[in-house]
Amino acid sequence: MPDRPPNHVELEKEVLPKSTPQKLKILDKPKRKPWLLGLFVLIPFMGIGYFAYNQLVIVPQQQAKNKIQTALVKRSTLTIVVSANGTVQPQQSVNVSPKTSGILKQLLVKEGDFVKEGQILAYMDDSNLQGQLSQAQGNLAAAEANLQKVIGGNRQQATAQATAKLQDSLFALRLTENDLQRNQLLNQQGAISRQAFDTALTTRNRAQAQVNQDREALNLSQAGAQQEDIDQARAQVAAAQGAVQIIQSNINDMVLRAPFSGTIGRKFADPGAFVTPTTSGSSVTSATSSSILSLASTNQIVAQVSEANISQIRLGLEATILADAYPGKTFTGQVTQIATQSDVVQNVTSFEVKTSVPDPKNLLRSGMNVNVEFKAGELKNVLVVPTGAIVAQNNVQGVFVADDKGGSVFVPITAGTTVNDKTEVKSGLKGNEQVLLSFPTGTRKVSAPRGGP
CATH class of the missing domain: 2.40.30.170 (Efflux pump adaptor protein, beta barrel domain)
Structure with a gap:
């Protein structure tokens, strides 16, 4: 049987000295691997991450696919609307002021009042114009009287005078004719000179001329004044009437009326203030020192x-x-x-x-x-x-x-x-x-x- 290599315990026992029994005891235990311990720690975190990814990404995507919205194509009526920005403005707007400079006597309206066209808004002081009106009316009366005098006047008296004068001329003519007849007989008898006869003849002719003149004067008196005189008198009456109308118009202008129906926007003057004419297009700031009030329509x-x-x-x-x-x-x-x-x-x-x-x-x-x-x-x-x-x-x-x-x-x-x-x-x-x-x-x-x- 071949020799087997000594295990790690046996090798440690041979190398280590006997004086280290405690260290030998520790080395006799098997070693734990570090990566295995890290794996056990990582696994729970991986599970939590997968769960979060599934809930936050996968599930919403699946729900979105299931919740895709649709709409049915159908026929309908579309109302076309054009939108724009704008402001409220009056159709008409004027600054009311007199035609001539003067003193504001009375103001009858206040801001915010609604007035109708032609309604009286204020009165201006017209005392000077009233005196001028009286004078113009007197001149008109005199011109009218003169016209009546030229047209009719003292016609009957003038005719009577012309008639009497004509009668005197006729009487004088008859006397000169009688003298001429007598002188003519005496001249034929040679009782008077030719010069005396010529004098009687001249006297008769002068008497005849005077009769003709007086007869023409009577005719003119009976016919009335000449047309030229009448026309001149009538022109004087017309001029006097024009003067009265001008002054009366100026007096009427002292009464300020609403040019159109609307609302009083602002008041610029009080009674006693001196105001002057302004144009209707004047701005409010430039009109405050001269106008009386502003008027705006609908x-x-x-x-x-x-x-x-x-x-x-x-x-x-x-x-x-x-x-x-x-x-x-x-x-x-x-x-x-x-x-x-x-x-x-x-x-x-x-x-x-x-x-x-x-x-x-x-x-x-x-x-x-x-x-x-x-x-x-x-x-x-x-x-x-x-x-x-x-x-x-x-x-x-x-x-x-x-x-x-x-x-x-x-x-x-x-x-x-x-x-x-x-x-x-x-x-x-x-x-x-x-x-x-x-x-x-x-x-x-x-x-x-x-x-x-």
Whole structure:
């Protein structure tokens, strides 16, 4: 039998001296391996990690696959709405002031009052004008009296005088004719000289001329004044009437009336203040020292509509107005004016659109911010899908359609108008498909529907 090698216990016994019995006793026990101890410690941690990975990754993925949402493609009606920001502004706004400078005598309204067109707002001091009016009225009365005098005047007395004078001339003519006849007989008999006869003849001719003159004067007296004199007198009356009207108009201007119905916005002057004329377009700050008050008419909405949407806006279009000051309350109006010239602010082009806004309770105030939604039209009986279902694959727009096997297939579509969360499908779908609303991770690359306002 061959010799077997000594075991490790025996070798240790041969090498170690007898003086170390305790050390020999320890070496007699078998050694434990360190890696085995680490393995026992690692196993529990590996189990905990696997459990956590399963709960946090594997289980959610399986649940996501089981919870993929779909929607039925169906026909519907889409209401096209164009939104824009705007402000409340009065349709008309003026600063009320007199036509001429003067002292404010009386103010009949206060801020916030509603006034009607033509209503008296204030009185100016017109004492100086009243004196001028009395003087002008006196001049008018004198001009009218002169006209009556020229047209009729003392006609009967003048005619009587002309008649008496004519009678005297006729009597003198008869006397000179008698003298001429006597002198003519004496001249024929040679009793008087030729010179005496010529003198009698000249005297008779002068008497005849005077009769003709007096007869013409009587005719003129009976006919009245000349037309030129009458026209001049009438012109003087017209001038006097014009002066009275001018002064009366100035007095009327001292009474300030509302040019249109509206609300008193601000008061700038009190009775006793000196005010001057201002233009209706003056700003409030420049008008405070000269105007009396500001007047604003019924409010309107002035909105800025983008260039891309202005083609959908038309006169009479219904609009829904939402005011920031009244959350949840809506006002309804109609488009009354569309600007023909654009406004460019910070390279953004927009058009001003004015909308009426009935407000019987006077809730809206000038300067308030509002949001306007214009109902631009409707797309009736069109195929629609949720906007979130539209994706792009290889630069092609489409949707994932669920199949009978629990999977899905990508179907290209032609998208139309998008309204809120729904998009029109012009082609690609029939109308009975189920489209995916949720997608496995990494399958949805782009969601970019186009079209619509």
